[in-house]
Each structure stands twice: as structure tokens, then as C-alpha cells.
């Protein structure tokens with residue numbers, strides 16, 4: 001087989017693998033920016049950022065160090081060069097705020113696109129990145145929860161957002177009994193209703209607009225499993241979650257922010273204390289870091305089984 005001189009000594013099949021690697025592994029935006037921004041700032045270029053959307057239309061959301069702000073348009077250009085589906089690059093302009101957990105975004109460059117359809121694990125999630133919470137980084141966590149759901153279960157998803165947990169469960173376990181999904185942000189609720197239709201799971205997911213404190217009591221004693229994806233304050237709704245479980249008990253998937261030194265003790269203690277009030281015994285069956293939140297602080301999940 002013909003091979004240039006610098007490949008001599010390398011097996012033809014390995015040359016093929018090498019070429020495939022070069023072609024398939026996407027270039028990093030840092031490589032594009034080399035020579036365009038000061039060398040000492042290259043290390044500040046984020047190694048990862050969110051791309052939300054599809055192969056046809058997506059937006060990128062980056063977190064930039066202040067030192068990179070004078071070069072933000074070059075960063076956006078680099079993202080456009082590496083990710084051809086990205087139509088707009090936004091910069092995180094605040095922390096997530098308020099009850100709806102939405103952050104301010106600044107459009108750095110591109111079209112004024114805010115509504116996209118995100119694809120993950122075979123389902124579609126439509127959303128406006130400026131109006132609702134959504135994190136593409138939590139796709140694996142959604143699958144972890146969905147894969148635990150058994151046929152016939154009634155599942156409550158509190159703090160349901162645009163519906164990704166509910167839809168992930170409905171798609172992974174189509175024999176589920178019913179999924180109740182409660183969300184307080186009217187924009188997120190509107191997208192959740194649309195996403196339920198887009199993914200053809202109207203017969204499985206029952207969306208509810210409102211505050212979990214007020215709406216959850218309608219479902220007391222009915223659920224086998226409660227998902228609580230609100231690390232900022234889910235603990236304030238633990239009594240409602242425990243009361244939603246059937247008389248015999250069930251599962252609580254509880255999300256919390258924890259310090260690195262002791263990731264799971266407090267989360268499990270909070271669930272156990274709520275469980276005890278209703279005479280349940282709590283057993284920690286799963287625990288994991290979901291994502292970093294701040295220096296040495298992580299969003300964690302605990303899977304707790306409550307029994308009599």
C-alpha cells in the first residue's frame with residue numbers, strides 16, 4: 001500500500017486509524033484561537049461549554065473569564081468554526097436566579113436565536129434558553145433515573161421544567177403507569193406541554209402548572225417514586241414528596257448541593273428525617289455527584305428507598 005515516508009514503519013491499519021482520528025475528533029476552539037488572542041489567555045479558554053439544539057440549529061452558551069471579555073467575539077467566531085450547527089453564541093451574564101432558576105444571557109455574536117429543539121437519547125426537548133432552565137449536561141442523570149423505573153409505576157417529577165425527566169422516563173419505560181410533572185414557571189410549563197406532544201407521550205405524562213407545595217397534595221398516597229431535581233431547596237418539599245408515596249413506601253430521588261468533604265451525609269439525613277415522620281425506614285441505595293456547582297461544591301443525587 002502507498003504510504004508517505006513519515007508513515008513508514010507504521011502498520012497500514014494503524015495509519016487508517018490515525019487518519020480517522022484526525023478527521024473525526026473535532027478541533028478545539030483553543031486551537032482556533034491560538035495566535036489570535038494573547039498566548040497567556042489561551043489557558044482561560046473554556047474547555048467545555050453547552051451546545052443546546054440539534055444538528056440543524058443550536059446555540060452555544062459559554063462562561064468567560066473577565067480577562068477574555070475583550071476577545072469574546074473571537075471566541076464566538078472560533079465556536080462557529082468548530083461547531084457548524086451553532087447559530088448564536090451567548091455568554092453567561094449572571095448566576096441562575098430566582099424561583100425559575102434562569103440566568104441572564106448576553107448574545108455575543110450570531111442570529112438572535114433563543115428557541116431550539118435539543119436532541120438527547122432519542123427524544124426532543126424544545127425550549128427557549130432565555131426563559132427556562134435546561135442543562136444538556138444532565139442527560140446521563142436523566143437516563144440513570146429513567147432506567148430505574150418499573151412497569152406500572154406512578155412517578156411524580158417535581159420541579160419538572162420543560163419536561164426532560166418526565167419524557168426520558170416515558171421513552172425509556174413506556175410501560176410506566178403515569179408520570180405527574182409539576183412546574184411553576186408558565187413558560188417552562190408551556191414548553192413541557194409541547195414537548196409531551198412532540199414526543200408522543202401524552203398518554204403517559206400528566207403536566208401540572210403550579211407550586212409543588214399547593215399541587216402535590218392532590219397526589220398524596222398515589223406514587224411509587226418521586227424525583228426532586230431542585231438542588232436549591234428541594235429539602236423544603238420533602239414532606240410533600242414522602243406523602244406522595246403510597247402507604248407501602250417507594251423511592252425518592254433527591255438532589256442537593258453538598259461540599260466536597262462530605263457529599264452525601266446531609267442529603268440522606270434530610271430524606272431520612274422526612275421519612276421517619278411518616279413511619280418509613282429510609283435506605284440509601286444510590287449516591288452520585290451530578291455536576292460541579294461552585295468551587296468544592298457539587299450537585300449530588302441520592303436514591304433512597306422508603307419502606308414500612
Ligand SMILES: C[S@@+](CC[C@H](N)C(=O)[O-])C[C@H]1O[C@@H](n2cnc3c(N)ncnc32)[C@H](O)[C@@H]1O
Nearest residue numbers: 099100133134159160161183184185211212229
Ligand atoms: C433546577 S430546574 C430543573 C428543571 C428540570 N427538572 C430539568 O432537569 O431540566 C428547577 C425547576 O423547578 C421549578 N420550580 C421551582 N420552584 C418550584 C415550585 N415550588 N413548584 C414547582 N416548580 C418549581 C423552576 O421553575 C425550574 O424550572
